Amino acid sequence: DTEVTQTPKHLVMGMTNKKSLKCEQHMGHRAMYWYKQKAKKPPELMFVYSYEKLSINESVPSRFSPECPNSSLLNLHLHALQPEDSALYLCASSQVGLAGYNEQFFGPGTRLTVL
């Protein structure tokens, strides 16, 4: 299985809602990533988990809360978001590199709209 799956595909939420994005992979990868991508812009790295431990947090606001329950699952909990947080949220996974980042496998993304 060489697929990264993400649910839901689309999410519309109000600024007072709490929701979660989910990501799953069964390739045995021990590094997992969250990216945010605005329209016509490149993906921006938000969080990196390595061996289920948060290794990189790119100064993301606390209204985004990542969680890695096990080596196959990655969640992104959302609370009190702002309309400017509307974007495509991409999950990726990779082998853990001895030095640096390896080839990443991306999911199809969750398109989030905050009203």
Next chain:
Amino acid sequence: SQQGEEDPQALSIQEGENATMNCSYKTSINNLQWYRQNSGRGLVHLILIRSNEREKHSGRLRVTLDTSKKSSSLLITASRAADTASYFCATDHRDNYGQNFVFGPGTRLSVLP
């Protein structure tokens, strides 16, 4: 922080022609990767080239890396309509904040039938 920059921003060619996209970056890198993205969905990894490599091939793709000029190029030969997509370079590098992985702004390629 923006590390890589692609050139051109948009490229339109006829099917069968070659497409060349360039990427420049600012700091020393461990590796440079090229990805393709169709219609704002998930990205697909194309090629990873390490800092001690100068050229790599994969099918119709050829990537070069010039660390002295801090630049890379992606050549797609004999392009097809299905190659229409956005292409991003991404650099694995160390900056003031530690190890980082940053995508360039991308090149939007249109291959016309």
